Amino acid sequence: MARRHRSASYRFAAGVLRPPVMVxxxxxxxxxxxxxxxxGFVACVNHISYLDPLSVAHFxxxxxxxxxxxxxxxxxxxxxxGGILRGAGQIPVRRETxxxxxxxxxxxxxxxxxxxxxxYPEATLTRDPGLWPMVGKTGAARIxxxxxxxxxxxxxxxxxxxxxxxxxxxxxxxRRTMHVHAGPPVDLGELRDRPLDTATLRAATxxxxxxxxxxxxxxxxxxxxxxxxxxRQHGQSVIGNPRRSRPGQQGEPG
Numbered sequence: 001m002a003r004r005h006r007s008a009s010y011r012f013a014a015g016v017l018r019p020p021v022m023v024x025x026x027x028x029x030x031x032x033x034x035x036x037x038x039x040g041f042v043a044c045v046n047h048i049s050y051l052d053p054l055s056v057a058h059f060x061x062x063x064x065x066x067x068x069x070x071x072x073x074x075x076x077x078x079x080x081x082g083g084i085l086r087g088a089g090q091i092p093v094r095r096e097t098x099x100x101x102x103x104x105x106x107x108x109x110x111x112x113x114x115x116x117x118x119x120y121p122e123a124t125l126t127r128d129p130g131l132w133p134m135v136g137k138t139g140a141a142r143i144x145x146x147x148x149x150x151x152x153x154x155x156x157x158x159x160x161x162x163x164x165x166x167x168x169x170x171x172x173x174x175r176r177t178m179h180v181h182a183g184p185p186v187d188l189g190e191l192r193d194r195p196l197d198t199a200t201l202r203a204a205t206x207x208x209x210x211x212x213x214x215x216x217x218x219x220x221x222x223x224x225x226x227x228x229x230x231x232r233q234h235g236q237s238v239i240g241n242p243r244r245s246r247p248g249q250q251g252e253p254g
Contacts, residue, residue: 009087031182032063040111041150046133047120048160055159059180065116111147125165128229135230141204150185155215179219186211
C-alpha cells in the first residue's frame with residue numbers, strides 16, 4: 001500500500017474546508033477506480049477557476065488519495081494560510097524561474113514515497129475563450145518519465161460557475177454541480193525508453209492534455225477546438241492575469 005500524506009495541517013485543512021463544500025455543491029464524480037491505491041502517481045487536471053483545487057482535492061481526498069499540489073509560490077506567502085499549505089505538504093513553485101526545478105525534485109520525491117501529486121499541465125488558468133485546455137508545460141511529463149509512475153488524467157467542470165477565471169466575487173447560489181471525472185492512466189509506454197529531451201517531454205505532454213480534453217468533452221457534451229490555445233500566439237503572458245498583461249510579456253515554458 002502506498003504511503004499517503006496526512007499531516008496535522010492537512011487534517012485541519014480538510015476538516016475546515018470539506019463541510020462547506022459538501023453543503024454548497026453537488027457532486028458528479030466518476031472514475032475513482034482509476035486512482036492507483038498501491039503506488040504514487042501524478043494527477044493531471046485542467047484549470048478553470050481559482051476555486052478548482054477545492055473540487056479536485058475533495059474528489060481525491062474522499063477517494064483515499066490525499067493530494068499534494070504543485071502551487072504557485074505566492075500563495076504560500078499568505079498569512080496563516082501559507083503556513084497551513086506548507087504544513088499540509090503542498091509544494092511551492094516559483095514559476096518562470098530557474099528555481100522551478102526544485103519543485104519538480106520535491107514532486108519526484110513525493111511520488112517515489114507513494115504520494116498523489118497534482119499538476120496543472122497548463123500551469124495557470126486557461127486563456128482559451130471556451131475554457132478548454134490550452135498548450136501545456138512539461139513538468140508533469142518530466143515527473144512521470146523520471147519516476148515511471150502512472151499519470152491519471154482528471155477533467156473538471158462546473159466550479160467556474162461559482163467563480164469564473166480571474167473573477168473576484170463567488171456566486172455560490174444556486175447550488176452548482178462539481179463534475180470531476182478521472183480516466184485511465186495515460187499510456188506513455190513508447191516514450192519511457194526515449195531520451196528525456198524536449199521532443200519526448202512535449203510528446204508526453206500532448207498525450208496527457210489530450211486525455212484530459214477527451215474527458216472534458218464527455219462532461220460538456222461538446223467537441224474541443226482542433227488546436228489548443230497558445231497564449232504566445234495571442235500576445236498573452238504565460239502566467240498572471242492576461243487582462244492585465246502586455247503583449248510580448250512572455251516566459252520560458254517549463
